[in-house]
Amino acid sequence: MTTVENRDDSSTESLQGVLERIATGDRAAEAALLTRFQRGVRALVVRHCRPGDVVVDDIAQDVLSAVLVRVREGGIRDAQTFPAYLQTMIVRATTAEYRKRRARGESLPIDVADGLPDRSDPPADLDSQRMAAQLRNLIADLPVARDRALLSRFYLEEHSKEDICVSMGIADDHFHRVVHRARVRFRALLAQAGIVSLAGRDK
Numbered sequence: 001m002t003t004v005e006n007r008d009d010s011s012t013e014s015l016q017g018v019l020e021r022i023a024t025g026d027r028a029a030e031a032a033l034l035t036r037f038q039r040g041v042r043a044l045v046v047r048h049c050r051p052g053d054v055v056v057d058d059i060a061q062d063v064l065s066a067v068l069v070r071v072r073e074g075g076i077r078d079a080q081t082f083p084a085y086l087q088t089m090i091v092r093a094t095t096a097e098y099r100k101r102r103a104r105g106e107s108l109p110i111d112v113a114d115g116l117p118d119r120s121d122p123p124a125d126l127d128s129q130r131m132a133a134q135l136r137n138l139i140a141d142l143p144v145a146r147d148r149a150l151l152s153r154f155y156l157e158e159h160s161k162e163d164i165c166v167s168m169g170i171a172d173d174h175f176h177r178v179v180h181r182a183r184v185r186f187r188a189l190l191a192q193a194g195i196v197s198l199a200g201r202d203k
Helices: 015-023 027-048 056-072 082-103 128-140 145-156 161-168 172-192
Strands: none
Touching (some): 015 027, 015 056, 128 145, 128 172, 145 161, 161 172
């Protein structure tokens, strides 16, 4: 399960069961869903925002509220795709926030301003699961074990920079340099696989 879900959640009920109960109007199930995901949602919002941004909690709350409404309406029924939907909503919300700021003339950090996707409809974006699987296979083909571990943890498993530095023994001030070198090698594989749109991007 993606790290957007709280790993220490003690609930034994399946996510599918929680979603189904919410669709029937069960308020206790709604509370269970929030408990299960609110910490992970906030952590991902933090990752997509500039450090120390005061808007983090507002965005996290907006995302959870919007997703809860969709589940109540029966618009989200599949527990397998729910985490991906949630992550897409987080990206959309943070992207919209910083686009508004950029339109007002505010300067943005490179990691925030550079190429966050613009999705018109999160359910349609769930088709990107196939692309994610293809990317996972390509990462597995990288010849350098450190590249495989780094890119998988950072992009596919949503680990934080701090966690990766500690677990892989990377100095904090060297992190971006190490990521850049791994990206260069990964883009070569992307180009060979014909995924030109991603191979040409350099965040």
